Amino acid sequence: MELQDKVALVTGGAHRVGKAVALALAREGMHVVVHYGTSEAAARETVAEIKSLGVRALPVRADLRDPAQIQALFATVKAEFGRLDVLVNSAASFVRQPFDEIGLDDWKDVLQVNLRAPFLCTQHAARLMRAVVRPPDEPAAIINIADLSGIYPWRGYVQHGVSKAGLLHLTKVTAYELAPAIRVNAIVPGAVLPPPGVDPQGETWANLGARTPLGRTGHPDYVAQTAVFLARNDYITGAAIPVDGGEHLVGTLK
Numbered sequence: 001m002e003l004q005d006k007v008a009l010v011t012g013g014a015h016r017v018g019k020a021v022a023l024a025l026a027r028e029g030m031h032v033v034v035h036y037g038t039s040e041a042a043a044r045e046t047v048a049e050i051k052s053l054g055v056r057a058l059p060v061r062a063d064l065r066d067p068a069q070i071q072a073l074f075a076t077v078k079a080e081f082g083r084l085d086v087l088v089n090s091a092a093s094f095v096r097q098p099f100d101e102i103g104l105d106d107w108k109d110v111l112q113v114n115l116r117a118p119f120l121c122t123q124h125a126a127r128l129m130r131a132v133v134r135p136p137d138e139p140a141a142i143i144n145i146a147d148l149s150g151i152y153p154w155r156g157y158v159q160h161g162v163s164k165a166g167l168l169h170l171t172k173v174t175a176y177e178l179a180p181a182i183r184v185n186a187i188v189p190g191a192v193l194p195p196p197g198v199d200p201q202g203e204t205w206a207n208l209g210a211r212t213p214l215g216r217t218g219h220p221d222y223v224a225q226t227a228v229f230l231a232r233n234d235y236i237t238g239a240a241i242p243v244d245g246g247e248h249l250v251g252t253l254k
């Protein structure tokens with residue numbers, strides 16, 4: 001798909017990996033809706049950076065645990081831009097919790113954000129994407145950001161891993177359901193950005209990188225470049241691309 005002047009929505013686009021993806025799509029000439037949950041100031045900064053590239057951008061808040069707010073998010077996209085060409089489901093809840101302590105609400109919160117929200121966003125996006133007449137060889141694109149916990153179990157990340165495994169399968173079933181009008185793919189990043197509280201210069205983070213075949217941690221831009229590639233390439237659907245320095249070759253590191 002030619003990305004110039006098309007419209008993208010990036011969930012969790014205010015900062016970190018989502019921001020890198022939003023900026024990369026904007027550099028390709030896309031207008032970008034920057035979804036955020038609580039990071040309003042960061043979302044406004046990201047929107048200002050995107051606008052400085054000469055494209056349109058809009059910050060939109062929605063708690064992804066709430067289907068009504070997801071519906072309102074897509075109503076805003078429709079009202080403000082009238083179309084949607086690329087959806088990136090990047091927002092996620094990253095929770096580590098001892099198995100015995102996982103309560104119903106803990107389970108529900110993570111599954112709602114990491115799996116139900118991408119499903120609902122895909123459903124709303126598909127309606128908007130299909131409403132536009134497109135060349136048959138230029139489908140719209142949905143990109144889900146998973147991680148290796150959806151393939152290999154990570155100790156302590158029970159509901160997270162289950163949600164990401166579900167997201168990887170959602171990618172395949174929606175790729176099949178929505179073809180040929182819409183392509184759906186996943187990116188499976190490895191260690192590209194330390195979670196809050198983990199020192200990027202510290203030993204823990206460096207050790208994670210050292211144990212990958214490429215011997216180093218990555219950067220959000222590697223994920224962003226892959227998102228642009230998947231948005232552009234009109235003949236890939238149902239794929240899950242690891243962007244992990246080869247971590248998937250050696251199994252779980254956690």
Ligand SMILES: NC(=O)c1ccc[n+]([C@@H]2O[C@H](COP(=O)([O-])OP(=O)(O)OC[C@H]3O[C@@H](n4cnc5c(N)ncnc54)[C@H](OP(=O)(O)O)[C@@H]3O)[C@@H](O)[C@H]2O)c1
Pocket residue numbers: 011012013014015016017018035036037038039040062063064065089090091092093094113145146147148188189190191192193194195
């Ligand atoms: N960082 C890595 O190395 C890495 C590795 C593998 C995979 N990934 C995946 O890449 C994606 C982005 O990673 P990241 O590290 O940038 O994630 P992050 O810092 O944990 O950011 C997640 C985003 O999700 C949003 N979010 C969480 N709960 C929400 C809710 N209830 N409603 C609305 N928004 C909500 C947050 O928005 P607000 O801040 O606005 O609340 C935040 O921007 C995730 O899917 C993650 O699993 C990351």
